[in-house]
Amino acid sequence: MALFSYxxxxxxxxxxxxxVDFNTGQPVLETDGTFRLVSGLEAVRVWVWRALQHDNTRFxxxxxxxxxxxxxxxxxxxxxxxxxxxxxxxxxxxxxVCPYITGVERFSFTREGxxxxxxxxxxxxxxxxxxxxxxxx
Numbered sequence: 001m002a003l004f005s006y007x008x009x010x011x012x013x014x015x016x017x018x019x020v021d022f023n024t025g026q027p028v029l030e031t032d033g034t035f036r037l038v039s040g041l042e043a044v045r046v047w048v049w050r051a052l053q054h055d056n057t058r059f060x061x062x063x064x065x066x067x068x069x070x071x072x073x074x075x076x077x078x079x080x081x082x083x084x085x086x087x088x089x090x091x092x093x094x095x096x097v098c099p100y101i102t103g104v105e106r107f108s109f110t111r112e113g114x115x116x117x118x119x120x121x122x123x124x125x126x127x128x129x130x131x132x133x134x135x136x137x
Contacts, residue, residue, distance in 0.1 A: 012125065015044040017102050020050070041126040044100050048122055051094050052133040070094040072135040075116070080137075084109045089134050100125050109110050 019036040020029035028036040030053055038046060071090055075083050084107075092104045103123035108116045117134045 012099055013045040014039050015047070015126075017046040020046050022049060025053070026098075041124060041129060044098070044122070044124045044126060045129055045131075047098060048101075048131050050096060052091065052131070054134075054136075067092075067118070070133075072133075075135040075137055078137055080111065080116070082136055083116050083135070087116055088120070090135075091118060091120065091133055099114075106129065 009126050016039045019038045019042075020026070021028055030036050047082070056071060064126075071079050071093070072087070074090065075086055078086060088107045093108075095101050095104050099123050101122060104120055105123070106121040108119050112134075114137050116137055117132060119130065119132050122131050124131050
């Protein structure tokens with residue numbers, strides 16, 4: 001079962017998400033207390049950020065399909081060359097379930113202590129964006 005299912009439609013509807021404060025992880029509220037909605041590339045940015053969060057382990061929440069989330073915990077204890085390749089694969093696996101994302105490429109890696117940080121480009125139906133993710137080795 002796909003995460004997004006739009007049977008009988010030729011094109012995807014405009015993607016919409018609740019805006020998120022990327023520093024706190026909390027939803028952004030309007031002055032009247034309602035959730036602020038974002039659409040298009042910004043909505044994809046929110047989706048990517050949520051899918052790549054460390055606490056968003058695949059299969060952990062019944063509110064999502066089994067396709068949503070990541071498996072970064074599999075990198076614990078891996079050596080650097082293998083960890084870089086595996087992290088790139090896990091990021092692609094986590095993101096390409098979204099029909100609004102058409103590719104994940106141009107990875108670069110930095111090591112910060114026991115953390116491996118990956119910077120990459122996400123191609124979407126709305127254009128390209130830069131993103132980052134990290135895993136603990």
